[in-house]
Every structure is written in C-alpha cells, then in structure tokens.
Amino acid sequence: MAAEKICVVVVSGTRERLQMAAMVASVAAVSGIEVTIFLSMNAVPYFIKGASTDAPSEGSFGDLVVKKKAPDFKTLFRQAVELGDAKILPCSMALDIAGIETDTLEPYLGEPTGLASFLDAARDAQVWTF
Amino acid sequence: MAEKKIIDGRGSFCPGPLMELISVLKMSQIGDELEVLSNDKGSAKDIPEWVRKVGHEYVSTREEAGVWHITVRKAK
8 A cells, every 4th residue: 555645735824824734744744644745935934044933823823822832833844854754845936936045944844846846746645735 | 671751741732742752752762661741631632542553552641630641652
C-alpha cells in the first residue's frame, strides 16, 4: 500500500488559519503521514528569518490562542520538519512578487517550488487548504 | 537499562505536549518509559491515540488534581 500523503496549502496570514494548518501538518508528520506544505500569498512573510509571528486574529479565538500560550504556529511547522520529515515549500511566484530572496527564509524551508511541481506532489494526496 | 523520564507539558495545549513527547522519544532507548504531565484534556485523549497509531506501547493514564499523567513505553 502506498504511503498516506497530505498536502497542506497555506495562503492565509491570519492566526487561526496559520495555527490550524500548523497543527494538522505537525501531527500528521509525526504520525507516519508524508506531509508537503506549500506556502504562498500572505503566509510567506512569516517565514523570513526573524519575522514576527504576531499574526492578526480573525476573531476572538486567535487572541485566546496567544493568551493561553498554545504552541506558536512557526514552532509547530518547524517541528513538522524536524520531528516528522515534512517538507515546507515556499511558492516561487509569491517570493518573486514580494521580492523575497530565498536565503532570507528560515533554514528549515525547502526549495522554492512552482505549481507544476506542487501539483505533482499533490497527486494521490489529500489536500488541505488554509 | 530502561529509564523512566518525566515530560512536563503543563501549561501547553494540543499538540504541544504530544510534540514534547515525540522530541524525547526520539532520544530515548527501546523500553524507556515516558510520563507526560499535562493539564490539557485534549492531549490526555490524543496522546494514547497517537501511541497506538504509530506502534509504541501505551501504559496508562491517571488524573491527579487536574493534571493528567500519561505513560508510554518506547517500543521501536
């Protein structure tokens, strides 16, 4: 039987969506599931080295996540890579549009990836979009 | 010789205690027992599920004064 695979597409820059994406990705990655995370649009700037994780909340729950000190989304994404061998791939188009250089990104991110390659990775995988 | 380790996940929320457990499991030997302390009810339910799914040995869960003690043995 082929390995279970999921792709997590993260385009939002709001706290609740980043948090939920990171939770799904990290727990899946440490549960024997092959995880590919594709970062694009408003999610990308948080992954510049040293960037703040102070994402705006969509509603009151986002504020509660901070107040109650739930693990922050960047820690969970990093753990998905370090503990579960997930791949986090920044969207090459988003980097080009925002003028972000690859060497300014967090070291646990993979190579900039275009949609053709991502769609290939997403074949036969569940796709979760945040 | 198998060791017993305590992982203090109190004050964290799902999946924080689980991720802390996995970090320690990676550095442990087969047969080691790991006891996770958590005051997050969701983790008390989720950690045993994860342990069964990935093939480690779930030993026990008990609650004391609002703190769950979830014990797991590294099996592989």
